[in-house]
Amino acid sequence: GEDVEQSLFLSVREGDSSVINCTYTDSSSTYLYWYKQEPGAGLQLLTYIFSNMDMKQDQRLTVLLNKKDKHLSLRIADTQTGDSAIYFCAVRDSWGKLQFGAGTQVVVTP
């Protein structure tokens, strides 16, 4: 099955950039996603990238995909306190199911 791995914790100062990394094993993955979860809430879709793209930018968010290394990253520019949350990387596997990483807790400090 699909393995999706993320680092568990990231601390960043307000105003700096955050980079959250994710690696996956299924080379046939077609779509890769980033979700955000705030305490007590469901998952909010932030952005996604198709596997034939290297980069996608959406306002403060930049997704980079290195398909050769099976590495996905999410960069958040000018990180704000409201960005404190758990961020999940998800990969659509060859069966059409979403496989999630364990999530990266991002803590933004003033």
Added chain:
Amino acid sequence: KAGVTQTPRYLIKTRGQQVTLSCSPISGHRSVSWYQQTPGQGLQFLFEYFSETQRNKGNFPGRFSGRQFSNSRSEMNVSTLELGDSALYLCASSSTRGATYEQYFGPGTRLTVT
């Protein structure tokens, strides 16, 4: 456009009981997926329904079942509840299985089994 709604939001049940959770997808979305989220196992896929048919199933025992109605609303049922079934159950809807497959999640149902 209203988002994905799940009812109830919180539920407390006793071991051995059964429970039914409900999910109403975004209007026009025909695919509904269910996930279980626990601190130990993270987010795990339960099953997916599309046009009233189960299309994918995760590695969960037969105590976990679901169905989808003609209006795309979905229910999941857990019978003979165990303590380990305590979790946040998330429902997600998407408009198509063939395109970007963007899944939009509801707020979840927090199930506590005592």
